[in-house]
Amino acid sequence: MLEVRDLHAFYGKSHILHGVHMTVGDGEIVSLLGRNGVGRSTTIKAVMGMVECRGSVKFKGEEMVGLKAYQVAHKGLGYVPENRDIFPSLTVRQNLLLGQKGKLESERWGMEDMFALFPRLKERADNEAGVLSGGEQQMLTLCRTLMGDPSLVMIDEPTEGLAPKIVEQVARLFEEIRKRGVSILLVEQKLAIALDISERLYVMGHGHIVFEGKPRDVREDAAMRKEWLEV
Amino acid sequence: MEFFVISLLNGVSYGLLLFMLSSGLTLIFSMMGVLNFAHAAFYMVGAYVAYSVGLKIGFFPALFVAPVVVGLLGAAVERYGLRTVHRWGHVAELLFTFGLAYLIEETVKVIWGLAAVPYRVPAALDGHLFTLYSTSFPKLRGFMMLVALLMLLSVWLLLKRTRIGLVIQAALTHPHMAEALGHNVPRVFMLVFGGGCALAGLAGVIGGVAFITEPSMAASVGPIVFVVAVVGGMGSLAGAFLASLLIGVMQTFAIALDWSLAGMLGAIGISVNEATPLYSLWKLQISQVAPVLPYLLLVLMLIFRPKGLLGTRAD
Numbered sequence: 001m002l003e004v005r006d007l008h009a010f011y012g013k014s015h016i017l018h019g020v021h022m023t024v025g026d027g028e029i030v031s032l033l034g035r036n037g038v039g040r041s042t043t044i045k046a047v048m049g050m051v052e053c054r055g056s057v058k059f060k061g062e063e064m065v066g067l068k069a070y071q072v073a074h075k076g077l078g079y080v081p082e083n084r085d086i087f088p089s090l091t092v093r094q095n096l097l098l099g100q101k102g103k104l105e106s107e108r109w110g111m112e113d114m115f116a117l118f119p120r121l122k123e124r125a126d127n128e129a130g131v132l133s134g135g136e137q138q139m140l141t142l143c144r145t146l147m148g149d150p151s152l153v154m155i156d157e158p159t160e161g162l163a164p165k166i167v168e169q170v171a172r173l174f175e176e177i178r179k180r181g182v183s184i185l186l187v188e189q190k191l192a193i194a195l196d197i198s199e200r201l202y203v204m205g206h207g208h209i210v211f212e213g214k215p216r217d218v219r220e221d222a223a224m225r226k227e228w229l230e231v
Numbered sequence: 232m233e234f235f236v237i238s239l240l241n242g243v244s245y246g247l248l249l250f251m252l253s254s255g256l257t258l259i260f261s262m263m264g265v266l267n268f269a270h271a272a273f274y275m276v277g278a279y280v281a282y283s284v285g286l287k288i289g290f291f292p293a294l295f296v297a298p299v300v301v302g303l304l305g306a307a308v309e310r311y312g313l314r315t316v317h318r319w320g321h322v323a324e325l326l327f328t329f330g331l332a333y334l335i336e337e338t339v340k341v342i343w344g345l346a347a348v349p350y351r352v353p354a355a356l357d358g359h360l361f362t363l364y365s366t367s368f369p370k371l372r373g374f375m376m377l378v379a380l381l382m383l384l385s386v387w388l389l390l391k392r393t394r395i396g397l398v399i400q401a402a403l404t405h406p407h408m409a410e411a412l413g414h415n416v417p418r419v420f421m422l423v424f425g426g427g428c429a430l431a432g433l434a435g436v437i438g439g440v441a442f443i444t445e446p447s448m449a450a451s452v453g454p455i456v457f458v459v460a461v462v463g464g465m466g467s468l469a470g471a472f473l474a475s476l477l478i479g480v481m482q483t484f485a486i487a488l489d490w491s492l493a494g495m496l497g498a499i500g501i502s503v504n505e506a507t508p509l510y511s512l513w514k515l516q517i518s519q520v521a522p523v524l525p526y527l528l529l530v531l532m533l534i535f536r537p538k539g540l541l542g543t544r545a546d
Contacts, residue, residue, distance in 0.1 A: 048411055050410075069411050070411075070412075070414055070415045070416060073412060073413030081408060081411070087400070087401045087409075089404065090400060097397060098398065098409070098412060103394060144412065145412065148412055148413055
C-alpha cells in the first residue's frame with residue numbers, strides 16, 4: 001500500500017532524513033519507533049507532503065512526492081498530528097465536519113460512528129473544541145482524520161501525556177480502525193503499546209531506519225533496544 | 232441635540248465605510264499573515280472601475296460589476312504574485328504589497344489621468360433622506376450604511392453558515408492542519424485575498440461618489456484603514472467593526488468641535504492669553520487636531536494594549 005524509498009527531507013538548510021526505506025501493507029499496523037529527534041515525525045510529514053523532501057513515496061502505486069498536502073490527503077492518506085492540532089474556536093461537530101473531504105459522509109465512517117466509539121465527543125458535540133481535555137482532544141483529532149475516510153492513517157504520538165484509561169480507549173480505536181480495513185502507521189514512544197498492537201516495527205536512528213522486525217524480534221533483541229530505544 | 236444626532240449619523244456612516252475597507256484587510260491578515268499595503272489601492276480601483284463601467288451601464292449595475300473586477304484582480308495578484316513571493320517570508324510579502332500599491336496608483340494615473348474624474352452621485356441617491364430640525368441627512372450616506380450592513384451580514388453568513396466558511400475559519404488559525412485534512416488551502420487563500428479586495432472595491436464604488444475619485448484617494452484612506460485594523464485587533468472582524476465605528480464617530484465629532492484647551496480653562500476661570508507660554512498650543516481647537524487623533528489612538532493602543540480591542544494574537 002505504502003512504499004517509501006530513499007526518502008530525504010529538509011527543514012531549511014538542515015538535512016533531517018537520510019534515505020528512509022519502509023513499507024506498510026494492506027490492513028497492517030506498523031509502528032515507527034526511536035528516540036526523540038531521530039526523524040519519526042518528519043518521516044510521516046514528508047510522506048504527507050508537508051515538508052520539503054526528495055526520494056520516492058508510492059501510495060497504491062502512485063508517486064506522492066511533489067504533490068501538495070491536500071492532494072496527498074485526497075489520495076487516501078490520513079495524518080493525525082502529535083500536537084493535537086484541533087481547531088480550538090470551532091465546535092467538536094465542526095471539527096469533525098472539517099475532517100470530511102466533501103459535503104457527504106463516507107461509507108466507512110460517519111459522525112454517528114465516532115459518537116458511538118467515543119460517547120464523550122457526542123456529549124460535547126456543540127462545545128468549543130478548545131475547552132476539551134487533552135485526552136478528548138486526542139480522540140477528536142483521530143476521529144476528525146477518520147472522517148476523511150483514509151485507507152492508511154499515520155498517527156503521531158497518540159498516547160503522549162494521556163491517562164492509562166484513555167490510552168486503553170485509543171488502543172481499542174486502533175483495533176476498530178484495522179477491522180474496517182484501514183492500515184495504520186504509528187509513531188509511538190511507549191514501547192509496550194507498540195509491541196502489543198503492531199504487526200511489524202521499524203526503529204529509526206539518525207535519520208534512517210536501523211532495525212526492522214516483528215514484535216518478537218524487538219523483545220528478543222536487548223542490544224538493539226539498548227542502543228536505539230532505551231533512554 | 233441636532234448637532235449630536237447628525238454628527239453621530241455621519242460618524243457611523245463613515246465608520247461603516249471604514250469597516251468595508253478594514254474587514255478585508257483584517258481577513259487577509261489573520262489568514263495569511265500578510266499586511267496588505269495595497270489594500271487602499273484596490274479601494275481606488277473600485278471607484279475608477281465603477282466610474283468607467285457606470286458611464287455605460289449605470290451606477291447600480293456598476294455597484295456589482297466593479298467589486299467583481301477588483302476581486303478578480305486581487306485573486307490574480309495572489310495567485311501569480313504573492314504565492315510566489317510567500318516562500319521568501321513576510322518581509323518580502325510586505326515589500327511586494329508596498330510596491331504593488333505604487334504600481335496600481337501609477338497605472339490608474341496612466342489610464343484615467345492625474346485630475347479627479349467626474350464620478351457623480353446617481354440621481355436616485357441625490358438629495359436628502361430626511362431632515363432633522365434644520366439639518367438634512369443625504370440619501371447617499373444612508374445608502375452607504377445600508378450597503379455596509381448588508382455586506383457585514385453576507386460576510387457573517389458566509390463564514391458561519393457555509394462549508395467554505397468553515398474551511399476559511401479553520402485555515403485562519405491552522406492552515407497546515409486544514410490542508411492535511413484535504414482542503415485546498417492555497418485556493419482558499421486566493422479566494423480570501425480576492426474576496427477581501429472585492430470588499431475594498433465595493434467600498435471604493437461608494438467612497439468614490441461620496442468623496443472624490445482621484446489618484447490620491449488611496450493615500451487618503453490607506454493609513455486610517457491600518458489604524459482601524461490595529462486598534463480593532465489584528466485578525467478580528469468584530470474588533471475591526473468596533474474600531475471602524477469608534478474612529479468614524481471620533482473623526483466626525485472632532486472636526487465639528489471648536490473647543491480648545493484655552494477655552495476650557497477659560498470656562499473654569501483660568502485665563503489663557505497671548506502672554507501665556509506656548510499659547511499657540513493652548514488655543515488649538517479640537518477640529519484642528521482631528522486628523523491626528525486616529526494616529527494618537529494608534530500609538531496609545533500599541534503602547535497600552537498591543538493586541539488591540541478584540542485581537543487574539545499579540546504578535
